[in-house]
Amino acid sequence: MYNVMIGFADDFAQALKLSRETEIPEKVTINGETLDYTETPNEILICGMGGSSIGGEIVRDYSWDSLEVPLRVIQDFNPPASLNKHTLVFIVSYSGNTEETLYCLREALKRRARIVAITSNGSLKRLLAKTGIPFFKVPEGYPPRGAVAYLTIPILVTLEKIGLLGIPCNEYDETMQLLRDLKEKLSVETPINQNISKKLALELYDTLPFIYSYKPYSCIASRFKKQLNENSKMHAKFEELPELGHNEIMGWQYPSRLNNFLSVVFLRGKGEHPSIEARIKFISETLRENGVKTCEIKGLGYSKLVNMMSLLYICDMASYYLAALRNVDPLPVSLISRMKTFVEEKAFNRNQLESEIRKLILQ
Numbered sequence: 502m503y504n505v506m507i508g509f510a511d512d513f514a515q516a517l518k519l520s521r522e523t524e525i526p527e528k529v530t531i532n533g534e535t536l537d538y539t540e541t542p543n544e545i546l547i548c549g550m551g552g553s554s555i556g557g558e559i560v561r562d563y564s565w566d567s568l569e570v571p572l573r574v575i576q577d578f579n580p581p582a583s584l585n586k587h588t589l590v591f592i593v594s595y596s597g598n599t600e601e602t603l604y605c606l607r608e609a610l611k612r613r614a615r616i617v618a619i620t621s622n623g624s625l626k627r628l629l630a631k632t633g634i635p636f637f638k639v640p641e642g643y644p645p646r647g648a649v650a651y652l653t654i655p656i657l658v659t660l661e662k663i664g665l666l667g668i669p670c671n672e673y674d675e676t677m678q679l680l681r682d683l684k685e686k687l688s689v690e691t692p693i694n695q696n697i698s699k700k701l702a703l704e705l706y707d708t709l710p711f712i713y714s715y716k717p718y719s720c721i722a723s724r725f726k727k728q729l730n731e732n733s734k735m736h737a738k739f740e741e742l743p744e745l746g747h748n749e750i751m752g753w754q755y756p757s758r759l760n761n762f763l764s765v766v767f768l769r770g771k772g773e774h775p776s777i778e779a780r781i782k783f784i785s786e787t788l789r790e791n792g793v794k795t796c797e798i799k800g801l802g803y804s805k806l807v808n809m810m811s812l813l814y815i816c817d818m819a820s821y822y823l824a825a826l827r828n829v830d831p832l833p834v835s836l837i838s839r840m841k842t843f844v845e846e847k848a849f850n851r852n853q854l855e856s857e858i859r860k861l862i863l864q
């Protein structure tokens with residue numbers, strides 16, 4: 502797991518190269534209907550679960566102030582009623598076998614939407630092979646959450662290729678360079694006093710962490726919460742500013758014995774609004790008065806992309822070091838796997854869903 506996680510810097514560069522090489526066709530004919538990928542969509546839906554949904558969250562937050570087409574991340578069986586033939590749908594599943602995501606695929610096909618798939622294998626790869634539907638092949642052998650670069654960059658690059666998003670080349674270059682430098686600084690060989698991830702892990706050790714952030718960094722806070730769940734096998738909570746200042750904050754009003762066991766991490770980065778800065782100052786002071794441990798991690802570099810990706814790298818590695826401190830193996834997610842098996846035995850008929858999807862492709 503260590504190699505997968507510290508390898509993020511290399512994966513980022515490789516994922517960018519592979520994504521740029523993958524062609525998005527102008528037209529695809531499915532079931533007698535020709536879909537025009539050059540037409541501007543009315544809406545973009547990114548369907549995926551868990552480790553396969555983080556790419557969607559990152560793209561959503563990155564493009565929040567520049568993408569003129571509405572974009573939603575769908576973490577459910579049912580896509581929204583707005584899904585129709587003018588929608589561009591990304592179907593993202595690392596394993597290619599995730600029930601919720603396959604249901605979204607079925608709906609996208611039924612409603613004649615344009616589909617872009619991202620997967621390494623499984624039902625998704627089997628079903629879409631030879632259909633002509635654009636398909637990003639993610640390398641095999643990763644745990645899904647470890648393939649984050651491959652599950653994010655194809656979406657960004659596709660949106661660029663179809664002219665909906667413009668990411669300056671120097672943002673990518675700065676990000677690749679800075680991630681390469683960070684790789685050494687976050688590595689297991691770098692001692693704790695020079696290693697931000699190890700320091701963060703130690704701060705959070707034996708606490709229940711609350712991760713607070715704001716757009717475009719909220720997706721990284723959400724990712725960190727999930728990495729703490731899956732890698733470090735612990736509870737964590739995520740809330741977003743400014744909304745948390747209108748409700749969540751009240752939980753900190755009174756001192757409590759519980760406060761000794763809680764910690765709050767603020768994820769911050771370039772472009773912070775003065776009103777956000779003021780809110781963080783107020784909340785940090787309140788927390789300290791009430792005996793709650795606080796810390797903050799700042800994104801590095803100049804551009805938005807590098808700030809987001811450096812935060813992700815630092816937090817991901819912190820979840821790895823926290824697993825080591827807690828003496829747990831960061832790789833297996835046995836409860837997730839057991840629940841999937843249980844559901845497949847009790848409720849999910851994969852063969853039936855696959856045959857419904859096949860009919861929609863082949864009729």
Ligand code: PA5
Pocket residue numbers: 550551552553593594595596597598599602644645646731834837
């Ligand atoms: O990290 C994990 O293993 C999970 O969160 C999975 O990503 C999630 O269960 C969905 O599976 P997949 O990514 O294969 O679609």
